[in-house]
Amino acid sequence: MTNLSTPSTNAITRTxxxxxxxxxxxxxVRSRFNIPEGTIYLDGNxxxxxxxxxPDRLSxxxxxxxxxxxxxxxxxxxxxxxxxxxxxxxxxxxxxxxGEVIVTDSTSVNIFKLLCAILSQPSIHDDQHKxxxxxDRHNFPTDIYIAEGIVRLFGGRYQLxxxxxxxxxSSLDTTVAVALITHVDYRTGAMHxxxxxxxxxxxxxxxxxxxxxxxxxxxKLELNTAGSDFAVGCGYxxxxxxxxxxxxxxxxxxxxxxxxxxxxxWFGHAVPFEFTTDYQPAADIRRFxxxxxxxxxxxxxxxxxRTFDGVKTDDIRAKSLALSDLFWQxxxxxxxxxxxTCISPADHGRRASHxxxxxxxxxxxxxxxxxxxxxxxxxxxxLMRVGFTPLYTRFVDCWDAVATIQDVVKNETWREPQFQTxxxxx
Amino acid sequence: MTNLSTPSTNAITRTxxxxxxxxxxxxxVRSRFNIPEGTIYLDGNxxxxxxxxxPDRLSxxxxxxxxxxxxxxxxxxxxxxxxxxxxxxxxxxxxxxxGEVIVTDSTSVNIFKLLCAILSQPSIHDDQHKxxxxxDRHNFPTDIYIAEGIVRLFGGRYQLxxxxxxxxxSSLDTTVAVALITHVDYRTGAMHxxxxxxxxxxxxxxxxxxxxxxxxxxxKLELNTAGSDFAVGCGYxxxxxxxxxxxxxxxxxxxxxxxxxxxxxWFGHAVPFEFTTDYQPAADIRRFxxxxxxxxxxxxxxxxxRTFDGVKTDDIRAKSLALSDLFWQxxxxxxxxxxxTCISPADHGRRASHxxxxxxxxxxxxxxxxxxxxxxxxxxxxLMRVGFTPLYTRFVDCWDAVATIQDVVKNETWREPQFQTxxxxx
Numbered sequence: 001m002t003n004l005s006t007p008s009t010n011a012i013t014r015t016x017x018x019x020x021x022x023x024x025x026x027x028x029v030r031s032r033f034n035i036p037e038g039t040i041y042l043d044g045n046x047x048x049x050x051x052x053x054x055p056d057r058l059s060x061x062x063x064x065x066x067x068x069x070x071x072x073x074x075x076x077x078x079x080x081x082x083x084x085x086x087x088x089x090x091x092x093x094x095x096x097x098x099g100e101v102i103v104t105d106s107t108s109v110n111i112f113k114l115l116c117a118i119l120s121q122p123s124i125h126d127d128q129h130k131x132x133x134x135x136d137r138h139n140f141p142t143d144i145y146i147a148e149g150i151v152r153l154f155g156g157r158y159q160l161x162x163x164x165x166x167x168x169x170s171s172l173d174t175t176v177a178v179a180l181i182t183h184v185d186y187r188t189g190a191m192h193x194x195x196x197x198x199x200x201x202x203x204x205x206x207x208x209x210x211x212x213x214x215x216x217x218x219x220k221l222e223l224n225t226a227g228s229d230f231a232v233g234c235g236y237x238x239x240x241x242x243x244x245x246x247x248x249x250x251x252x253x254x255x256x257x258x259x260x261x262x263x264x265x266w267f268g269h270a271v272p273f274e275f276t277t278d279y280q281p282a283a284d285i286r287r288f289x290x291x292x293x294x295x296x297x298x299x300x301x302x303x304x305x306r307t308f309d310g311v312k313t314d315d316i317r318a319k320s321l322a323l324s325d326l327f328w329q330x331x332x333x334x335x336x337x338x339x340x341t342c343i344s345p346a347d348h349g350r351r352a353s354h355x356x357x358x359x360x361x362x363x364x365x366x367x368x369x370x371x372x373x374x375x376x377x378x379x380x381x382x383l384m385r386v387g388f389t390p391l392y393t394r395f396v397d398c399w400d401a402v403a404t405i406q407d408v409v410k411n412e413t414w415r416e417p418q419f420q421t422x423x424x425x426x
Numbered sequence: 427m428t429n430l431s432t433p434s435t436n437a438i439t440r441t442x443x444x445x446x447x448x449x450x451x452x453x454x455v456r457s458r459f460n461i462p463e464g465t466i467y468l469d470g471n472x473x474x475x476x477x478x479x480x481p482d483r484l485s486x487x488x489x490x491x492x493x494x495x496x497x498x499x500x501x502x503x504x505x506x507x508x509x510x511x512x513x514x515x516x517x518x519x520x521x522x523x524x525g526e527v528i529v530t531d532s533t534s535v536n537i538f539k540l541l542c543a544i545l546s547q548p549s550i551h552d553d554q555h556k557x558x559x560x561x562d563r564h565n566f567p568t569d570i571y572i573a574e575g576i577v578r579l580f581g582g583r584y585q586l587x588x589x590x591x592x593x594x595x596s597s598l599d600t601t602v603a604v605a606l607i608t609h610v611d612y613r614t615g616a617m618h619x620x621x622x623x624x625x626x627x628x629x630x631x632x633x634x635x636x637x638x639x640x641x642x643x644x645x646k647l648e649l650n651t652a653g654s655d656f657a658v659g660c661g662y663x664x665x666x667x668x669x670x671x672x673x674x675x676x677x678x679x680x681x682x683x684x685x686x687x688x689x690x691x692w693f694g695h696a697v698p699f700e701f702t703t704d705y706q707p708a709a710d711i712r713r714f715x716x717x718x719x720x721x722x723x724x725x726x727x728x729x730x731x732r733t734f735d736g737v738k739t740d741d742i743r744a745k746s747l748a749l750s751d752l753f754w755q756x757x758x759x760x761x762x763x764x765x766x767t768c769i770s771p772a773d774h775g776r777r778a779s780h781x782x783x784x785x786x787x788x789x790x791x792x793x794x795x796x797x798x799x800x801x802x803x804x805x806x807x808x809l810m811r812v813g814f815t816p817l818y819t820r821f822v823d824c825w826d827a828v829a830t831i832q833d834v835v836k837n838e839t840w841r842e843p844q845f846q847t848x849x850x851x852x
Contacts, residue, residue, distance in 0.1 A: 034493045043497045050493035055485065058722075062484060066668055067460045067476035070801060071469045074851035079669055081850075106717020108691030109535060116579070137703065142692035142717065145705040149690035153542070153579070162703070236718070242492055243505055243721035264575035265534030266568035273851050275806045277563065277588070279571040291532020291568065292662070295669035296484075297720045375496060380701045424507075425500035425699050 011333055012399075017326070020395035026319050030392045032307045033240075040397045040404075042376040045214060045354045045387030048240030054303045061299045073295075082298045083267070083289055087248060089305050090239070093313070094212065094231070095222035096250050102285045103235065103298055107213055107247040109263070110232040111146045111180065113288060114249065117259040118178050118207045118230065119150065119158060130177035130205075137162040140186045143211055147180055165190070172200050178207045183221075184214035184352035187379050189324075189344045191219060191352045198227035213237060216248075218320055218353035218390070220313045229255050238353070238389060240304030246297050249288050256285060265290035307391055316390045320353040323388035326395055328355060330402040338409045343383070354387035367419035368408040374401045437759055438825075443752070446821035451741050456818045458733045459666075466823045466830075468802040471640060471780045471813030474666030480729045487725045499721075508724045509693070509715055513674060515731050516665070519739070520638065520657070521648035522676050528711045529661065529724055533639055533673040535689070536658040537572045537606065539714060540675065543685040544604050544633045544656065545576065545584060556603040556631075563588040566612045569637055573606055591616070598626050604633045609647075610640035610778035613805050615750075615770045617645060617778045624653035639663060642674075644746055644779035644816070646739045655681050664779070664815060666730030672723050675714050682711060691716035733817055742816040746779040749814035752821055754781060756828040764835045769809070780813035793845035794834040800827045 021027055033049045035041055041049055065073040074080050087101035094101060104110070115133065124130050133147050144162070151160050163171045165185065169192075172179060179201060184191045194210065201208045210231040215221055217238030223231060229252045235245030251259065261281065266272045267289035270280040281287035328342055344355040359365060362384040366376060376386040386401065408414050447453055459475045461467055467475055491499040500506050513527035520527060530536070541559065550556050559573050570588070577586050589597045591611065595618075598605060605627060610617045620636065627634045636657040641647055643664030649657060655678045661671030677685065687707065692698045693715035696706040707713035734742075754768055770781040785791060788810040792802060802812040812827065834840050 034489070036494050036496075039496070041496060047492075047497045047500075049496065050488065055488050055493075058488060059481060059485060062476065062481050062668070062726075063460075066473075067481075068462045070462075070465070070467060070475065071473045071803065072796070072801070073669070074473075075849040079851075105531070105535065106691065106720075108693075108717030109531065109689055112689045112691075112716070120579070141695070141698075141701050141703070144703055145690045145692055145695060146716075148705045149686075149688050152686065153546070153688050234718075242488070243499070244718045244724075246720065247717070260575075260578065262575050262579050263535055263538045264571045265532065265538075266571055267534075269567070269571060272567075275567050277567070277570060279574045290538070290572075291534030291673070292660075292670045294532075294672065294720050294723045296726060297723045298670075300488075300722060370498070375498070377497065423501040425505075 012326070012330060014396065014399045017395040017399040020322070024319060024395070025315050026311065026390055029307070029311060030394065033392045035392055038373050040374045040401050042374065042386040042388065042393065042397070042401060044389030044392070045218070045237050046377055047236055047243055048238060048304060048389070049392055051240050051303050051307045053306070054242070054300055057303045058296060058300055061296060079295045082295060083293045084286060086298055086302045086305065087285065089302060090248055093216055093221065093305070093308060094250060095224055095226070097224060097253060099284055100253055101248055101250045102288055103246050103248045103301060104289050104293060105247060107211070107232055107234045108142045108146055110247050110249040111143060111209065111211065112150065113261055113263055114209050114230050114232060115147065115150045115178060115180065116262040118209065119154060120260060120262070121258060124177050125157070129175060131158055132161040132176045133158055134161050134163065134168070134171055134176045134179040136165045136168055136182065138165060138187070139180070139182050140211065140213070143180055143182060169197060169200065172197070172204055172206055174204045176204065176206045178209060180209050180211070182211040182213070184219065186214055187356050187383055187385070189352045189354040189356060191350055194228060195226040202227065214352060217308065218316065220317045223250060228252065235301045235304065239301065240307055241301030242297065242304065245301045245304065246294060251285060251288065256287070261288050261290065263290040267291060267293065311391065319390040320388055321348050321351065323390065323393055323395065323398060324351060324353065324355050327386060327388070327398040327402065330398060331357065334402045334406045335409065354385055356383045356385045358382050359384055361414055363422070364414040364419040365405065365408055368414040368416070369404045371419070372404050374404045438752070438756060440822065440825045443821040443825040446748070450745060450821070452737065452745050452816055455733070455737060456820065459818045461818055464799045466800045466827050468800065468812040468814065468819065468823070468827060470815030470818070471644070471663050472803055473662055473669060474664060474730060474815065475818055477666050477729050477733045479732070480668070480726055483729045484722060484726055487722060505721045508721060509719045510712060512724055512728045512731065513711065515728060516674055519642055519647065519731070519734060520676060521650050521652070523650060523679060525710055526679055527674055527676045528714055529672050529674045529727060530715050530719060531673060533637065533658055533660045534568045534572055536673050536675040537569060537635065537637065538576065539687055539689055540635050540656050540658060541573065541576045541604060541606065542688040544635065545580060546686060546688070547684060550603050551583070555601060557584055558587040558602045559584055560587050560589065560594070560597055560602045560605040562591045562594055562608065564591060564613070565606070565608050566637065566639070569606055569608060595623060595626065598623070598630055598632055600630045602630065602632045604635060606635050606637070608637040608639065610645065612640055613782050613809055613811070615778045615780040615782060617776055620654060621652040628653065640778060640780070643734065644742065646743045649676060654678065661727045661730065665727065666733055667727030668723065668730065671727045671730065672720060677711060677714065682713070687714050687716065689716040693717060693719065737817065745816040746814055747774050747777065749816065749819055749821065749824060750777060750779065750781050753812060753814070753824040753828065756824060757783065760828050760832045761835065780811055782809045782811045784808050785810055787840055789848070790840040790845040791831065791834055794840040794842070795830045797845070798830050800830045
């Protein structure tokens with residue numbers, strides 16, 4: 001943690017930020033999104049902005065594919081293969097191969113399916129020495145909740161072992177059956193060294209299920225070369241798939257055949273439309289499908305992923321770090337001695353694409369800046385979180401956002417009563 | 427089964443059908459849908475037609491709620507409560523009360539959740555005498571596949587007992603833990619007497635999980651008064667929610683507290699946005715939610731259900747039977763001695779809202795009439811299936827459809843090579 005009390009000596013100006021935008025190789029990609037006028041959107045890590053092409057693409061899917069062509073679109077518009085084709089479209093962003101990613105269900109359901117599949121394998125289930133599902137005590141809640149449900153379901157065969165994030169790596173011992181690890185922490189933006197974890201896990205015969213919800217589309221992912229076997233992630237953050245977009249699921253090719261999907265629905269069947277009585281799983285990644293896919297939602301996700309077309313992952317990563325460096329530095333200079341403490345890693349190798357600032361009045365300050373069009377979010381207990389989406393966040397946005405924070409704190413605008421009310425969703 | 431070999435003596439004319447449309451109290455409801463010109467759509471039992479209001483409603487959700495208001499819509503547009511509010515909107519169509527229905531996931535996932543929840547209850551799990559999941563050998567495949575997965579998951583504690591449909595009722599003995607029964611058969615359209623089954627099950631301490639996929643929106647459902655405890659169903663058939671729409675799940679109020687959702691994700695938590703570490707299920711039906719709901723898809727379903735506004739269930743049922751009576755009678759007169767056998771129940775009390783005709787060349791005949799704008803579907807092994815959607819099917823549609831079938835068979839158009847190719851989805 002770094003306390004923001006020491007102002008830097010080299011003050012950056014708004015003109016400097018404008019210059020950075022002019023030099024940005026990704027500047028042109030912003031036009032692929034509809035960002036509302038007057039809004040500085042620093043919450044693409046929670047809900048990605050609307051791609052400019054999505055309204056027309058969905059309108060076409062709704063009025064023509066559904067409305068005009070009706071049931072025939074299952075074949076003619078290739079609806080039935082969408083989970084697979086959109087999975088293949090996503091695979092390069094994850095560093096995965098074709099046939100290793102499928103788009104389906106929610107992240108929670110996919111965690112459930114994979115945890116259950118991994119722990120049901122006889123090689124693990126029959127080895128009484130393997131008794132723990134290991135996870136981070138401060139992991140995103142749904143990951144932990146799902147793991148708790150799995151523990152109940154297996155009737156005591158496994159236990160959930162929650163440790164501090166700093167102790168995760170050293171807790172990878174041979175008693176661990178599966179480790180459920182979120183690659184990027186949703187609060188701090190701290191990122192685990194994936195290859196290092198995988199190598200350690202391989203030595204101890206541990207399966208790691210990676211949750212990439214806060215990674216994909218924002219940091220460089222190389223699932224294959226990092227030696228990852230299993231992963232899931234969310235489609236509505238940096239992938240711009242829309243609110244509650246379908247999630248995705250990755251299983252390394254070589255591991256697919258040994259795993260059984262516990263939710264063995266018809267779309268995971270080898271020949272779903274033959275209507276046979278016995279469940280025979282598809283030979284490939286499709287075995288992890290369950291029910292009928294949500295066609296409109298999957299098309300929206302496809303359109304979201306398309307915003308990455310032709311964009312280099314290295315450029316994304318470089319801009320992401322430049323944005324968070326800038327924001328942090330501006331907070332240090334403009335909001336010094338205002339009580340903010342950045343809890344995100346200073347080290348580039350550990351930092352993903354969002355920053356969190358602890359502040360006693362984080363909630364009210366966030367509501368106050370939101371009311372002025374600067375949108376980030378609040379996370380328990382006292383975190384003001386801002387996300388940087390390299391495809392559409394500008395350097396000048398960082399400047400304007402920090403200026404707004406400075407103003408709101410200096411003038412104590414955040415004390416106004418309307419900023420104290422807690423909404424259902426923060 | 428009724429062989430269509432004896433023509434009726436009182437031939438109905440197309441003019442008679444036009445008159446029936448003029449007398450139809452639901453005739454005006456058809457304008458709530460965009461049915462393409464020149465299409466006779468008899469497949470609303472597989473994918474409901476596009477409601478006329480859906481494109482604008484979704485366009486608004488996409489461009490304003492998502493695009494303009496971004497993350498704030500979780501509160502301002504009440505996205506977070508959609509599964510609950512749309513569930514309550516649907517409840518009256520099912521004969522369920524407020525707080526008993528929730529819209530979420532797919533039918534397959536919901537069957538999984540409820541079967542698992544029912545069978546995990548100590549009162550059942552600890553009673554070794556209760557060892558069967560009972561179902562119909564010819565149930566819709568995904569229902570059986572999911573049950574097979576549950577059997578594997580419980581490691582032999584339960585077995586799947588598949589019987590002929592006619593033997594389901596008599597198989598409700600005390601060894602049955604749960605019966606997974608589809609209310610309306612997807613092939614024949616035969617409907618089980620729900621209250622009678624529930625009464626018998628109650629005597630033997632059996633839980634029945636009803637699959638209402640081919641019922642809701644087409645037949646009168648009275649889950650509460652019929653004594654049903656558990657049900658699931660699909661949103662994309664008669665409910666007009668769009669391709670792969672979210673499914674729904676019903677649990678009678680009194681049974682909710684005792685059940686645990688195995689896929690215990692954050693949206694089923696009592697206070698999801700408090701981000702606590704321990705899973706505490708919501709006190710109400712929300713405990714059956716798992717991951718983040720698909721907002722766009724749920725809004726589309728809400729719009730689909732809205733097409734029932736102000737429509738009386740009795741009018742739906744009366745028109746549905748009048749349509750299937752007419753179609754059947756026309757097949758008897760116009761397509762006599764052409765080799766069609768209707769396998770649907772003649773008895774109104776047993777017939778739902780679609781008819782199936784067995785024919786040696788069912789597949790090719792169906793493709794041939796589809797090419798002429800009359801859309802039904804084919805089901806294995808030899809069934810031509812036609813569905814009647816009282817909100818938009820006209821009596822004259824039945825006339826025109828049968829005339830097309832007659833022509834295609836008489837002129838042997840169905841023999842053309844393009845009608846022999848089997849598509850992925852039939």
